Amino acid sequence: MEEKxxxxxxxxxxxxYETEGGAVHAVEHLNLSLAPGENLGFVGETGxxxxxxxxxxxxxxxSPPGRIV
Numbered sequence: 001m002e003e004k005x006x007x008x009x010x011x012x013x014x015x016x017y018e019t020e021g022g023a024v025h026a027v028e029h030l031n032l033s034l035a036p037g038e039n040l041g042f043v044g045e046t047g048x049x050x051x052x053x054x055x056x057x058x059x060x061x062x063s064p065p066g067r068i069v
Contacts, residue, residue: 008034008057015049015056026052 013030016023027049034040042050055061 004035006033006035008032010057013053013056015052015061027056030056 010030010032013027014025015027016025018024030053032040042053044050052061
């Protein structure tokens with residue numbers, strides 16, 4: 001079986017923000033893979049973590065745990 005080449009491979013991405021009231025878990029355990037020719041869209045309610053996930057994928061959030069390859 002031929003191994004699929006990936007453009008993006010995200011494993012267990014979690015992002016949280018520390019606040020005075022405690023930690024806010026904006027993204028928890030996100031896993032996704034994107035191969036050449038595939039499309040992906042994030043859909044969800046306001047405050048669901050779509051923008052935070054995208055910022056984490058682009059490495060614009062300081063040190064998110066997980067792996068982005």
